[in-house]
Amino acid sequence: MENPVEMPTMEIVEADLDCVAHQRAVVELIDAYAADPMGNGRPLAPQVRDNLVDGLRRHPTTLIFLAFQGGRAVGIAVCFLGFSTFHAKPLVNIHDLAVVADCRGRQIGRRLLDAVADKARHLHCCKLTLEVQENNRRARRLYEAAGFAQAQYQEGTGGSLFYAKPL
Numbered sequence: 001m002e003n004p005v006e007m008p009t010m011e012i013v014e015a016d017l018d019c020v021a022h023q024r025a026v027v028e029l030i031d032a033y034a035a036d037p038m039g040n041g042r043p044l045a046p047q048v049r050d051n052l053v054d055g056l057r058r059h060p061t062t063l064i065f066l067a068f069q070g071g072r073a074v075g076i077a078v079c080f081l082g083f084s085t086f087h088a089k090p091l092v093n094i095h096d097l098a099v100v101a102d103c104r105g106r107q108i109g110r111r112l113l114d115a116v117a118d119k120a121r122h123l124h125c126c127k128l129t130l131e132v133q134e135n136n137r138r139a140r141r142l143y144e145a146a147g148f149a150q151a152q153y154q155e156g157t158g159g160s161l162f163y164a165k166p167l
């Protein structure tokens with residue numbers, strides 16, 4: 001009888017932005033996410049690629065998790081710590097969550113979210129936040145299955161809307 005093809009084990013690590021392999025993984029994964037129709041629909045501009053790691057490293061609250069499978073970087077969660085004035089506690093905002101296209105549907109996204117939640121609990125955060133496009137059904141299913149819901153602060157006020165003003 002043939003042996004079934006073994007899938008290399010997947011590991012999630014907190015990124016060390018001084019490590020060259022992690023730096024490369026961050027740039028490649030964010031570039032692939034940017035090119036995805038659910039990202040920005042086009043890859044990163046060359047100047048953004050060049051500045052990304054330095055900018056993330058200099059930002060005071062950067063927290064990144066990487067998923068590796070058999071040495072290949074296959075998923076990323078880029079987060080930043082914020083602060084809730086109503087709870088006087090920190091919070092973690094998940095700014096990017098992405099898994100490479102050929103590895104989706106294998107629980108990598110879920111495991112990245114779980115790693116972020118574990119870290120946030122460890123940091124005594126009161127919540128995780130994120131934004132998601134209305135038409136991103138796959139991501140919304142993942143988030144809802146993981147316990148996220150549209151933010152609502154008081155009953156009857158409706159859900160929160162995410163606004164942005166380009167500068």
Ligand SMILES: CC(C)(COP(=O)(O)OP(=O)(O)OC[C@H]1O[C@@H](n2cnc3c(N)ncnc32)[C@H](O)[C@@H]1OP(=O)(O)O)[C@@H](O)C(=O)NCCC(=O)NCCS
Nearest residue numbers: 038097098099104105106107108109110132138139141142
């Ligand atoms: C969204 C994304 C990160 C999910 O990662 P993933 O590793 O494929 O997700 P998982 O395998 O952990 O799936 C977890 C849940 O997502 C949902 N899901 C997974 N594949 C799905 C599919 N093909 N269709 C609909 N829902 C799906 C399911 O609820 C699934 O739970 P289940 O396996 O118990 O049914 C990934 O699809 C991705 O990178 N998409 C492009 C970038 C993006 O949209 N990022 C989010 C921006 S807000």
